Amino acid sequence: MTAQSWHALRHKKYQFSLRLFLLLNAFSALFSIFSPLYYVSALTFPVVAIFLLSLALLLWHWKFETHKINIPLTSLLFGSLWAWHIVIKTRQVTYDPFTWLLLAFVSVIFIGALAFATHIKAFTLHSLPAFLVCIGLSSHEHWPRIFYSFALPLAAIAIHQVIQKRNDRFAQQLLYQLLEERETLTDLSMIDPLTGVYNRRGLQNRIENLPAAEHHEHFILLLDIDHFKAYNDRYGHMMGDQALTRVSAAIRDTVRSRDIVARFGGEEFLVLLTSLTRDQACQTAERIRQQIIDLKISRSLNESTSTTLTVSIGMGIFDTENTESAIEKADKALYEAKHRGRNNIFLSRELQAI
Numbered sequence: 448m449t450a451q452s453w454h455a456l457r458h459k460k461y462q463f464s465l466r467l468f469l470l471l472n473a474f475s476a477l478f479s480i481f482s483p484l485y486y487v488s489a490l491t492f493p494v495v496a497i498f499l500l501s502l503a504l505l506l507w508h509w510k511f512e513t514h515k516i517n518i519p520l521t522s523l524l525f526g527s528l529w530a531w532h533i534v535i536k537t538r539q540v541t542y543d544p545f546t547w548l549l550l551a552f553v554s555v556i557f558i559g560a561l562a563f564a565t566h567i568k569a570f571t572l573h574s575l576p577a578f579l580v581c582i583g584l585s586s587h588e589h590w591p592r593i594f595y596s597f598a599l600p601l602a603a604i605a606i607h608q609v610i611q612k613r614n615d616r617f618a619q620q621l622l623y624q625l626l627e628e629r630e631t632l633t634d635l636s637m638i639d640p641l642t643g644v645y646n647r648r649g650l651q652n653r654i655e656n657l658p659a660a661e662h663h664e665h666f667i668l669l670l671d672i673d674h675f676k677a678y679n680d681r682y683g684h685m686m687g688d689q690a691l692t693r694v695s696a697a698i699r700d701t702v703r704s705r706d707i708v709a710r711f712g713g714e715e716f717l718v719l720l721t722s723l724t725r726d727q728a729c730q731t732a733e734r735i736r737q738q739i740i741d742l743k744i745s746r747s748l749n750e751s752t753s754t755t756l757t758v759s760i761g762m763g764i765f766d767t768e769n770t771e772s773a774i775e776k777a778d779k780a781l782y783e784a785k786h787r788g789r790n791n792i793f794l795s796r797e798l799q800a801i
């Protein structure tokens with residue numbers, strides 16, 4: 448989930464309130480026509496308008512889901528129509544008109560409170576016209592009851608909205624935290640924990656996002672530490688790990704930040720030198736080889752082996768379209784470099800041909 452989808456979700460929630468509001472209005476209008484309050488049947492223009500308008504808006508909203516309907520404006524419109532209906536019908540009510548007024552007002556409030564329990568603006572705009580009409584049509588001694596009927600749900604909705612906003616903020620913070628943690632975990636899952644360079648997964652990810660070389664080419668280096676088994680056997684696995692860390696750091700320090708360094712296997716590294724000339728790539732490979740000798744990681748095994756840790760390097764052209772084949776060619780070159788005595792760089796056939 449992203450921050451955008453969070454906003455989309457919130458928008459969806461408000462649009463759901465609107466649908467509920469329209470549905471309640473349609474039912475209420477229907478109820479008013481066929482089973483009216485106080486048994487005074489009044490087929491007024493506003494009540495018919497409420498029924499037809501709510502149905503029309505429901506259909507429109509269902510068909511054009513992405514189109515927004517202004518909720519405060521719609522609630523004001525329906526609230527005004529209900530107020531108009533109350534004015535017309537009050538003239539026909541002869542017995543205890545105040546009770547009728549109060550019941551009608553509470554019915555209007557009921558619709559608003561159900562649909563807009565967390566949208567105080569919409570609730571107020573929907574209830575206000577009926578409230579004013581009830582005040583205007585009733586005598587002074589009834590005003591406190593009308594005020595009370597309005598103030599109580601208004602206060603409840605205001606408190607509910609504050610609580611809801613706090614919950615929303617909390618949920619949003621939680622979401623952002625989770626997104627951040629997911630990003631960190633994704634990054635970590637692409638890094639080799641011992642050496643801090645990319646693992647195969649990270650390499651794959653970087654290759655997928657690697658732009659094609661524009662003026663120059665990308666080159667691939669496969670590096671393998673020479674006689675590492677013997678080193679491990681002689682100095683132990685812990686020292687072997689340390690050597691791997693130092694070698695990877697030396698490689699990382701020698702190449703540019705836009706180049707990609709990955710641990711490709713146990714003591715094997717893959718370096719992608721991006722967008723440079725063949726000569727520049729060869730010079731970089733040589734610098735890496737020399738840099739590792741300069742680490743002076745002692746490896747005094749016997750007379751016939753060198754005294755410091757070295758690497759053999761196979762080098763080839765990198766093809767973004769055919770990664771597998773490019774790696775295969777560099778691997779063959781690496782095999783040749785090993786075969787020719789180690790601590791050297793061997794170019795793939797196609798690279799030699801350039």
Ligand SMILES: Nc1nc2c(ncn2[C@@H]2O[C@H](COP(=O)(O)OP(=O)(O)OP(=O)(O)O)[C@@H](O)[C@H]2O)c(=O)[nH]1
Binds near residue numbers: 674675677679688714
């Ligand atoms: N310490 C340590 N050793 C590792 C790790 N991964 C692989 N190795 C060791 O690397 C050694 C690789 O040995 P080989 O594949 O026989 O190659 P080599 O001895 O380097 O010989 P050449 O590649 O032919 O020069 C093995 O002994 C592995 O145990 C690691 O994470 N830590």
